Amino acid sequence: MRHHFTEADFQIYHEPVSLPRNWQGQAEAPSNIALIKYWGKKGEQIPMNASLSFTLSQSKTITKAEATLLKKKAPAVRFRFYFEGKRNEKFEDKIKTFFKRIEPYAPYLKQFEWTFHSENTFPHSSGIASSASGFAALAKIIMQLEQHLFPGLNRDYAAYKTSFLARLGSGSASRSTGSGIQVWGEHPEIPGSNDLYSVDFPFPVHENFRHMHDWIFLLDTGVKTVSSTKGHALIDRHPFKEARIQSVQQHLKSLSVAIQKGDYDTFGEIIEREALTLHALMMTSRPAYILMKPQTLEVIQTLWDFRRQTNARIYFTLDAGANLHLIFPSSEQENARKFTGSFEKITVIKDQIL
Numbered sequence: 001m002r003h004h005f006t007e008a009d010f011q012i013y014h015e016p017v018s019l020p021r022n023w024q025g026q027a028e029a030p031s032n033i034a035l036i037k038y039w040g041k042k043g044e045q046i047p048m049n050a051s052l053s054f055t056l057s058q059s060k061t062i063t064k065a066e067a068t069l070l071k072k073k074a075p076a077v078r079f080r081f082y083f084e085g086k087r088n089e090k091f092e093d094k095i096k097t098f099f100k101r102i103e104p105y106a107p108y109l110k111q112f113e114w115t116f117h118s119e120n121t122f123p124h125s126s127g128i129a130s131s132a133s134g135f136a137a138l139a140k141i142i143m144q145l146e147q148h149l150f151p152g153l154n155r156d157y158a159a160y161k162t163s164f165l166a167r168l169g170s171g172s173a174s175r176s177t178g179s180g181i182q183v184w185g186e187h188p189e190i191p192g193s194n195d196l197y198s199v200d201f202p203f204p205v206h207e208n209f210r211h212m213h214d215w216i217f218l219l220d221t222g223v224k225t226v227s228s229t230k231g232h233a234l235i236d237r238h239p240f241k242e243a244r245i246q247s248v249q250q251h252l253k254s255l256s257v258a259i260q261k262g263d264y265d266t267f268g269e270i271i272e273r274e275a276l277t278l279h280a281l282m283m284t285s286r287p288a289y290i291l292m293k294p295q296t297l298e299v300i301q302t303l304w305d306f307r308r309q310t311n312a313r314i315y316f317t318l319d320a321g322a323n324l325h326l327i328f329p330s331s332e333q334e335n336a337r338k339f340t341g342s343f344e345k346i347t348v349i350k351d352q353i354l
């Protein structure tokens with residue numbers, strides 16, 4: 001049996017021997033796209049089901065931190081957060097909640113006064129989730145400081161604690177501290193998987209899935225009408241909750257087998273079913289809501305027609321918004337270019353899996 005770290009393992013019980021007067025850190029973290037969706041939670045950032053994602057490589061958050069030692073430990077972490085040069089109070093509120101949640105695991109943060117400067121490599125109004133890459137970058141900075149204060153940390157401990165901390169900022173962020181294919185949430189068929197942090201997909205990945213692309217069609221750049229956090233809460237008393245738990249468990253199992261075997265058609269069928277299930281859950285929540293836009297449906301319908309006509313093997317997924325992600329291997333790049341060419345007016349962000 002593999003060893004899992006527990007919450008107690010990540011807790012810090014003693015003060016560091018010495019504290020620097022000034023400290024600087026910098027980290028970057030990529031965004032990720034879930035193929036098996038995290039939707040619904042139990043307790044504090046514990047997922048209702050296991051999820052699986054591809055880590056992107058171009059869409060990143062880059063964050064710099066400066067810390068100055070305080071004369072006396074503050075009662076709560078003192079910080080300011082600047083996003084793309086401007087102080088951002090909305091982010092500060094979210095980060096405040098995050099700092100409160102991680103207090104037992106990073107009490108040393110309160111010894112300093114912090115300034116963070118953060119930016120994204122993708123357009124910030126694009127509607128691409130930035131909370132995943134944002135919290136993953138912050139968690140990396142915190143663990144850089146922890147390594148500095150407690151030298152010689154075990155490598156696995158440091159890597160998993162980074163994901164663990166990121167999860168307490170935003171669930172999907174737990175999958176943005178590593179690379180490749182990530183699994184977060186306990187699943188009986190995925191050794192090592194657990195609810196507290198994300199792990200690398202533990203099986204050999206078939207050659208067919210080693211060079212994957214994600215082209216993001218920006219179909220709505222406005223603010224979401226219902227945030228993911230509110231969406232998760234609506235699953236609690238959702239009439240389809242039990243059916244969702246069972247089917248998503250099956251989806252992850254079949255997707256895992258498809259990735260190992262190189263079964264591209266099963267892979268495509270499952271990721272599209274997952275995306276549509278996510279949106280179906282929103283449409284059947286109380287209150288109901290719809291995040292897709294007419295253009296989302298148009299692109300899906302056109303893609304299905306295109307696949308029938310050309311035998312192209314390009315599939316889509318959706319996040320909790322209107323944008324559509326085209327997922328395909330390098331061998332399908334020409335088809336993807338042809339397909340994208342029919343939507344001249346749409347901005348497409350081209351990314352690859354890290």
Ligand code: DP6
Nearest residue numbers: 034037038051170171172228229320
């Ligand atoms: C649909 O991670 O944004 O993108 O934990 O409340 O911050 P919080 O939610 P968040 O939810 C992401 C939901 C999703 C699916 C996924 O990424 O797995």
